[in-house]
Amino acid sequence: MDQPQTGAEMIVARLATQSLGNRSLSAALTVLAIALSVTLFLGVDKVRTGARQSFANTISGTDLIVGARTGEIQLLLYSIFRIGNATNNITWKSYSDIAASPDVAWSVPLSLGDSHRGFRVLGTTPAFFEHYKYRRHKPLEFSQGAPFQGLYDVVLGSSVAEELGYALGDKVIIAHGTGRISFIEHGDKPFRVSGILKKTGTPVDRTLHVSLAAIEAIHADWTNGMPAPGQTISADQARNLDLTPKAITAALIGLKSKLATFTMQRRINEYRQEPLSAIIPGATLQQLWGLIGTAETALSVVSAMVIATALLGMVTSILTTLNERRREMAILRSVGATPVTILGLLTIEAALLTLLGIALGLLLFYIGLAAFQPVIDRSYGLQLSVDTLDWDQWVTLGAIFVAGVLAGLIPALRAYRLSVADGMTVKT
């Protein structure tokens, strides 16, 4: 259609910015609204992909996880991800029985329930360091020291050592319960750091590992979850006791043949002496995705709607200024601007607002990510990497920009019609 001259296009761009500057408060608020919506969108996306990645990479090479009769997802969450607590334990006898069955290649008992300054303490056997695998069969590695050998030895996950500043040989006192602040400590039986693991990006980083016997020892003089009054057993006295556990929280099982997995799972689920559950980690993870998938979709829909709201806000704020700007458009028409130039002016304004919003949103996203990444890692064990946007995110940002320009066409077309109708004669 009409072909505006290049000089006119330049002045149009400058006028759009000057006009915007004239309405800087409402423009700034519009940009902020778009920026926050973009930040929210990127943030949700980051947490979503980060969570998936970190969940999927946490366990590998384990065929079955055994625990007390409970929901499959719940068992996976508390045994591997240290999220929530077990409602029930399994007896040592049942565990020994299952571990001894001919199909089982290896088994690792897990005992949870104590903590140290907000980090979970895991009672297990040295087999844990051998058989626990993450991220496609990667084994645990020590950055310093070795697995626990003595009764009061403890192996720290990398984040524990890093955040609490522990080194080999340091003394660690374990608290009862899993709260961040605990009022009851096993102060009489201090542990010594025997090893520190390399970073894995899994909950192992945030865990203190001790032997099963140690868990028994620190609770030897306890009854009913409280120190028994008038009956103390010293650290050395405890060494002479029988420290075979009576119960554990869960167990990891490796089978000799994958083919036996379903048979073994059924046998454990139908175990006569005690109600037990056995889960296949991969399958349960898929269930978890199914569960989370709905929430993820809901989150994405919500953040998309927030973006739409922000763009609508922009349209509204431009539309409300149109009436007072009819005079401005009349002046432009009088000096020779075509209605198409007016259309361009308004569209450029919307494009500029959207672009600024996206840029500010990106900035806020990265600042927020850098600022909250350690906090999120500490509180949720979720490791979000600060990296460049992937292709999908760029496409999304591009789509937001296009949506902004298209939304800007609403007031622009109205301004076009107004300027065609008004010409230079606006009665104000």
Add this chain to the structure above:
Amino acid sequence: MVLEKSANATMHPQSQASHGVIDISGARFTWPGANGFTLAIEAFSLAKSERLLLIGPSGSGKSTFLSLLTGINVPDAGVISILGTDITRLRSASRDRFRAEHMGIIFQMFNLLPYGSVIDNVVLPLSFAKMRRRRVEQMSTADTEARRLLQCLGLGAEDYEGSSAASLSVGQQQRVACARALIGRPELIIADEPTSSLDRDTQLAFLDLLFAEVQHAGGTLVMVSHDPSLAPRFDRAIKLDEIAWTSRKRGQK
């Protein structure tokens, strides 16, 4: 002022032809809509360098006349020839460009883009008019020419430097609008009640400045006003109803 003669000789080749600056014949225009107001002009012409006052009360069709003259609206029939070009036969974008090149327009009020600087407001038409820009740049730069015009109209740099157009007084704003209309020497200056928001003394001072600059630029002036008392200062004064016939479909608005 010394430049005047030579500039005139080289810069208005098209106005050397036999026709006047404006030639209207048989033009007729009806606003769309139920209450369609119709304006018809049988014949009207204006010679080069003439200063015309067009008198008419509000509602007499002045705005309609100006919208036809400037090519914002196109008559349903007839010819409107400006500088020998029948603008009714131009496409809408070409009419806009024609207006940018050949006309400088001053409104009654609200002439300036309030957020822009005074200089930006003055040089604004040059962005849409290549010939006017070239004319300015042959002699100096757009910025210098804007300052020169403002100076001639009694506005020194101290009056507008560092402040936006909106902060000027109404009289000062009208003078800035005048400079904008004159920059690049368009052949036709159209002023729509430019003095009605000014008090009497300022009105006369403004008219003197406007006349001097239009004459200096070799332009032709059409000024519309409801005030017949301004008539003696013009070459010619006519009432709109002497040249145009108007009607409404239904009642008076």
